Amino acid sequence: MAPPIAYSLIATDLDGTLLRGDDTLSDRSRAALAMAVGAGARHLVVTGRPAPRVRPLLDELGSQGLAVCGQGAQLYDAGAHRMVWSVTLERELAEVALGKIEAEVGEVYAAVDQDGVDGLTLIEPGYEMPHPTLPAVRVLRRDDLWTAPISKVLLRHPLLSDDELASAARGAVGSLATVTMSGPGTVELQPCGITKATGLALAAGQLGLTSAETVAFGDMPNDIPMFDWAARGVAMANAHPELKAVADEITLSNEDDGIAVVLERMFSDDRAASPRLGR
Secondary structure, three states: OOOOOOOOEEEEOHHHHHOOOOOOOOHHHHHHHHHHHHOOOEEEEEOOOOHHHHHHHHHHHOOOOEEEEHHHOEEEEOOOOEEEEEOOEOHHHHHHHHHHHHHHHOOOEEEEEEOOOOOOEEEOOOOOOOOOOOOOEEOOOHHHHHOOOEEEEEEEOOOOOHHHHHHHHHHHHHHHEEEEEEEOOEEEEEEOOOOHHHHHHHHHHHHOOOHHHEEEEEOOHHHHHHHHHOOEEEEOOOOOHHHHOOOOEEOOOHHHOHHHHHHHHHHOOOOOOOOOOOO
């Protein structure tokens, strides 16, 4: 009888985690994921990127399954090219939240990810994309950001650090929206109560899997809810200190194939073991 696999669900963030700094996936990481899938595990991308910005990578991976996108606000079916589930941030709430933040910290620059499988990323004057390889459309004024339903708002401040902006935003918006920090230059507002854990739990349920069967990989504070939900959370060496503080394990950086190192250990034929429940 074949030994039981280490975990049945592998949830990976993209930027700073699975992907290298140049937005590519290494051959070693690709092979490690293939080995885990060959052993019977499922790989699930769980990312802050909206579905349209994830689709090319899913195509490269040959993925025809589910992906959690937009910080948990979207559950996307790559094979059917359709949204299984999504939730939007109401325009009025977004505008009020932005007003409260600017009352605290002064002018911020904003962008939005539109909802839907073909939604655009719109950026207002002054906003600079933290990932220049990702496509965006510049609009003339802030009102133009709200021309279609959105899944989240992205914020940048000319002087404050990401940590400072995220902290101020949380204090200002209260229950109007969920505030996350998902990467350098990426503080975001999304629908209240929506996190990566929301989308991961929904996707796992669709796959007939549970948190006890899940190992999650990440690098930023927006991955904390995912780590709280999964049986095991693995932070990258390059991870934010807040995530490292709650991780069960710290692996090598995304540039050094940190995910592959862990998966090779978990899924090699002579080391596979049942999930370790709890922390």
